[in-house]
Amino acid sequence: MRRISRLHVSTVLLLVLAAGQATAAGLLNVSYDVARGLYQDLNRAFVEEHARSSGETVKVDQSHGGSSKQARAVIDGLGADVVTMNSPLDIDVIADAGLLPKNWAAAFPERSSPSWSTIVFVVRKGNPRRIADWPDLTRADVKAVLPNPKTSGNGRYSYLAAWHYARSQPGATDQTAIAFEQAFFRNVPVLDIGGRDATTTFAHRGIGDVLLTFESEAKVIGKTFGADRFEIVYPSISVRADNPVAVVEKNAARNGTTALAEAYLKFHYGKTAQTIFAGHGLRTVDPEVAAAHAAAFPPIRTFTVEEAFGGWPAAQATHFASGGHFDRIIAEVRK
Amino acid sequence: MSAAPRRVRPALGEPAPVRVLLIALTIAFLAAFLVLPLVLMFSQALAGGVDAYFAAITDRDTLAAIRLTLVAAAIAVPLNALFGVAAAWAIAKFDFRGKNLLITLIDLPFSVSPVIAGLVFILLFGAHGWFGAWLGAHDVRIVFALPGIVLATIFVTFPFVARELIPLMQAQGSSEEEAALTLGAGGWKLFWHVTLPNVRWGLLYGILLCNARAMGEFGAVSVVSGHIRGLTNTMPLHVEVLYNDYQFAAAFAVASLLALLALVTLGLKSLLEWRHGDELAALRGR
Numbered sequence: 001m002r003r004i005s006r007l008h009v010s011t012v013l014l015l016v017l018a019a020g021q022a023t024a025a026g027l028l029n030v031s032y033d034v035a036r037g038l039y040q041d042l043n044r045a046f047v048e049e050h051a052r053s054s055g056e057t058v059k060v061d062q063s064h065g066g067s068s069k070q071a072r073a074v075i076d077g078l079g080a081d082v083v084t085m086n087s088p089l090d091i092d093v094i095a096d097a098g099l100l101p102k103n104w105a106a107a108f109p110e111r112s113s114p115s116w117s118t119i120v121f122v123v124r125k126g127n128p129r130r131i132a133d134w135p136d137l138t139r140a141d142v143k144a145v146l147p148n149p150k151t152s153g154n155g156r157y158s159y160l161a162a163w164h165y166a167r168s169q170p171g172a173t174d175q176t177a178i179a180f181e182q183a184f185f186r187n188v189p190v191l192d193i194g195g196r197d198a199t200t201t202f203a204h205r206g207i208g209d210v211l212l213t214f215e216s217e218a219k220v221i222g223k224t225f226g227a228d229r230f231e232i233v234y235p236s237i238s239v240r241a242d243n244p245v246a247v248v249e250k251n252a253a254r255n256g257t258t259a260l261a262e263a264y265l266k267f268h269y270g271k272t273a274q275t276i277f278a279g280h281g282l283r284t285v286d287p288e289v290a291a292a293h294a295a296a297f298p299p300i301r302t303f304t305v306e307e308a309f310g311g312w313p314a315a316q317a318t319h320f321a322s323g324g325h326f327d328r329i330i331a332e333v334r335k
Numbered sequence: 336m337s338a339a340p341r342r343v344r345p346a347l348g349e350p351a352p353v354r355v356l357l358i359a360l361t362i363a364f365l366a367a368f369l370v371l372p373l374v375l376m377f378s379q380a381l382a383g384g385v386d387a388y389f390a391a392i393t394d395r396d397t398l399a400a401i402r403l404t405l406v407a408a409a410i411a412v413p414l415n416a417l418f419g420v421a422a423a424w425a426i427a428k429f430d431f432r433g434k435n436l437l438i439t440l441i442d443l444p445f446s447v448s449p450v451i452a453g454l455v456f457i458l459l460f461g462a463h464g465w466f467g468a469w470l471g472a473h474d475v476r477i478v479f480a481l482p483g484i485v486l487a488t489i490f491v492t493f494p495f496v497a498r499e500l501i502p503l504m505q506a507q508g509s510s511e512e513e514a515a516l517t518l519g520a521g522g523w524k525l526f527w528h529v530t531l532p533n534v535r536w537g538l539l540y541g542i543l544l545c546n547a548r549a550m551g552e553f554g555a556v557s558v559v560s561g562h563i564r565g566l567t568n569t570m571p572l573h574v575e576v577l578y579n580d581y582q583f584a585a586a587f588a589v590a591s592l593l594a595l596l597a598l599v600t601l602g603l604k605s606l607l608e609w610r611h612g613d614e615l616a617a618l619r620g621r
Contacts, residue, residue: 036576036580037580061565062563063563063564063567064562064576070562073479073562075463076457076461076463077461077463077476078478079479254474
C-alpha cells in the first residue's frame with residue numbers, strides 16, 4: 001500500500017513536470033457549458049480524420065463555460081478560432097462586436113446548426129402527476145422546475161414554447177398567452193440561474209414534479225442519477241433549439257487557421273460527427289444518422305423561434321428585455 | 336484555613352461546568368464547520384477507490400491545472416514578497432507625505448471583490464481595453480493567458496506580506512538600524528544584517544499566507560482565465576469544471592489536493608510557531 005502510494009505520488013510529480021505546453025498547429029473552440037464530453041469525442045475523431053486525410057497532426061483546445069459568458073470572453077479577446085454555442089443569440093453578440101460577419105448563419109447548412117435539441121418534460125418514475133402536455137403545467141397540483149429565462153437558454157426556450165403553445169390555441173390572444181404563462185409560473189417554486197442548477201434542484205434535492213430542460217440534458221439526467229428514477233415526456237409541440245457554430249473570422253485570419261477552422265466545422269456535418277452528436281443525446285441534421293437513431297429520439301413536432309417570434313432579437317425585445325412580458329408575468333405571479 | 340483555599344475558586348479560571356461547556360462548544364463548532372467538510376471531501380474523493388483517485392489526478396487536464404497553479408504561485412509569491420518588504424520598509428522606517436494613503440492602497444485588494452479585480456484587468460488588457468489595441472497589434476496576450484492569471488493572482492495576494500511586516504517593523508522602530516549606521520554599515524549591509532533578520536519569521540509567515548491564497552484564488556482568476564482546458568484552467572477553476580460535468584469524484588479528488596496543499600502550508604506555519612514561537616511572539620508582541 002505504502003509502496004503503491006509512493007509510486008503514485010512520484011508518477012504525479014513526473015507528469016506535472018512533463019505536462020508542458022506542446023505547441024502543435026491547432027484550433028481553440030470556445031463552447032458552452034455542458035458540451036465537454038461531446039467535444040472530447042468529436043475532437044478526437046476530427047484529429048484522427050485530419051491526420052488521415054492531410055497527414056498533418058493538429059490539436060483542438062476547448063474552453064467551456066456559460067454560453068453568454070463565453071461570448072463575452074471572445075469579445076474581450078479570448079482568441080477563439082471557432083465558437084460552438086447553444087444559442088444563436090450568443091454568436092450574434094460576437095458578430096455585433098465585428099469579429100465575424102452578421103450573416104454567419106448562412107455559412108454552413110441548416111442555419112449553421114449541425115445539431116439541435118428541444119425542450120422536453122422530465123417527470124418522476126411512473127409519472128405520478130400524469131403530466132402529458134403544456135396545459136398540465138398550469139394545474140394547481142403540479143410543481144414545475146426550470147431555470148430562470150433571464151439567465152439561461154433552457155429557461156428562455158421553455159418560456160417561449162409555453163407561450164407558443166398557448167398562443168396557437170383556437171381563439172387565443174396575447175392576453176390568454178399571458179394568463180397561461182402566469183398560471184404556469186405560479187407553479188414554479190424556484191428559478192435557478194442555470195440549467196445544471198435546475199437539474200440539481202429537481203434530481204438531487206427532489207423538488208418539483210416536472211423539470212423542463214433540453215432533451216440532451218434529460219438523457220444525461222437518466223445516466224447520472226439513475227434511469228429508473230425518471231421518465232421523459234414529449235409534449236405535443238416544442239421549440240427547436242439550434243446549436244449553432246461559426247468561424248471567428250478575425251481571430252482565425254490572424255492565427256492563420258481559417259482553412260482548418262472551416263474543415264473542423266464541416267466535419268460537424270459528416271457521418272462520424274453526426275453519430276457522436278446522437279450518442280450524446282443531440283438530434284442530428286443528417287437524415288441517415290437520424291433514421292439510424294430514431295428509436296432514441298421519438299418524433300416531436302417543433303417550431304423555430306424565427307417562425308413563431310420573428311427571430312431572436314424580436315423575441316428578446318418583446319419577452320425578456322427589462323419590462324417585457326416575462327418581467328410583468330413574474331411581477332403578477334409574485335403579487 | 337487549611338481547607339478553605341480548596342473551596343475558593345481559582346482567581347484565574349471558570350467553574351468546571353462552564354469550562355467543559357465552552358470547550359465542548361468550540362469542539363462542536365470546529366467539527367461541524369472544519370472537520371466534517373474536510374472528511375466529507377476526502378471520502379467523496381476516495382469514493383471510487385484509490386486507483387480512481389489517482390486516475391482523476393493524473394488526467395492530462397488536471398496535471399496541467401496543477402502545473403499552472405504552481406507556476407502562477409511561483410511567480411506571484413516571490414514578487415509579492417519583494418514588494419511587501421519594500422513597502423513595509425518604506426512605511427515603517429521613513430516618514431513621507433501620503434504615507435497613510437499608501438497604507439490604504441495596499442489594503443485595497445482586501446476590500447475589493449476579486450471578481451471586480453479580474454474585470455479591471457479585462458478593461459485594461461482586453462481586446463477593447465485601454466491597451467487592447469496596442470497589445471493586439473503586437474500580438475501580446477495578457478488576459479486569457481498565463482500573464483493575466485499571474486497579474487490577477489498578484490493583485491489579490493499583494494497585501495499579505497506587507498500587512499504582516501508593517502506592524503512588525505513599526506513596532507521594532509529604527510534604533511537598531513541607527514546603531515548599525517553609526518557603526519559604519521552601508522545601505523545593503525544594513526538591510527541584510529539588521530532589518531531582514533529582525534523580520535524573518537514575520538516575512539515567512541506572510542509568504543505562507545500569500546502562497547495559500549495564491550493557490551486557492553478563484554474569482555479574479557476565473558474572469559481572466561478564458562477556461563481553456565489544459566492551458567488556462569487553474570486548480571480551483573478545474574474543480575468547478577469537473578463538478579459541473581457531474582464528475583463528482585474527480586472534482587473532490589482535485590479539491591482534496593488543493594486542501595492538502597493548504598494543509599501543508601498550515602503545517603509549515605504551525606511548525607514555525609512551534610520551533611520559533613518565542614521569537615515570533617516577542618516580535619509580534621513588541
